[in-house]
Amino acid sequence: METVKDHYDRFLGSVYSWILGDFGNARGKNAAFFQSLGLVPANAATAVDLGCGPGCQSIPLAELGFDVLAIDFCEELLGELRQRASGLPVRAVCDDILNFRCHLTEPAELIVCMGDTLVHLPNEEAVDALIRDVSESLRPGGKFICAIRDYVNFEPADADRFVPVRASDEQIFVCFLEYGDDTVHVHDILHRKVDGEWIMQISDYRKLRLDSLRINAGLEAGGLEIARQSVDGGMITIIADKPE
Secondary structure (H helix, E strand, C coil): CCCHHHHHHHHHCCCHHHHHCCHHHHHHHHHHHHHHCCCCCCCCCEEEEECCCCCCCHHHHHHHCCEEEEEECCHHHHHHHHHHCCCCCEEEEECCHHHHHHHCCCCEEEEEECCCCHHHCCCHHHHHHHHHHHHHHEEEEEEEEEEEECCCCCCCCHHHHEEEEEECCCEEEEEEEEECCCEEEEEEEEEEEECCEEEEEEEEEEEECCCHHHHHHHHHHCCCEEEEEEEECCEEEEEEECCC
8 A cells, every 4th residue: 555645646646636626616615715714914924735736725825915835745736736826926845744844934824734634644643743833833813724524423334435536538536435443545446548448547545534623632732722613515624723
């Protein structure tokens, strides 16, 4: 079984944006979400996008006026981000999100970790370490937003473990999920039509089964206050503020 980074570099990165669907739609949803929170950056305020991917969060944040530090370990996705963000204040860095403080020159006004990124970390200790770093890296009055899929309160069985993701005349992408006590073993299955023949590729990796209560406890231990938690479409979104 591959590491998450190897899985993205060898397999998922090249089809990630296609799986995502309409990039403009995803970007628009995030823009509307950020605007609904009333995010108004201070002068030259820094936002950090952990696990930025092709830029669904980074670009709308830059359009709001943030100077965005966008970090991801997949160079292919960062290449897409750089093309889309041309002319915007976005600095794309290829690195592990656990190292984000190495690239931060001042406290951040906003840190986001969305798109189910946290569950890609190797273990819960790494999650705890990242949360501590986030808490310490926010300026007073700053905000942290994270989103994870709920792998704790719902466990599919039998045929429901097969999740159709996207299909076209040329490609079909399906996930098969095996739930363990602490992780979900994800099998990504891609059928691609090549010269009229269907070719199957499979790659697998593990995601953490993270409980939002653990995340909230870590944030509160770091001095942040949970402002809101919501669930929509199986995604848990947590918003935490650093007191002035």
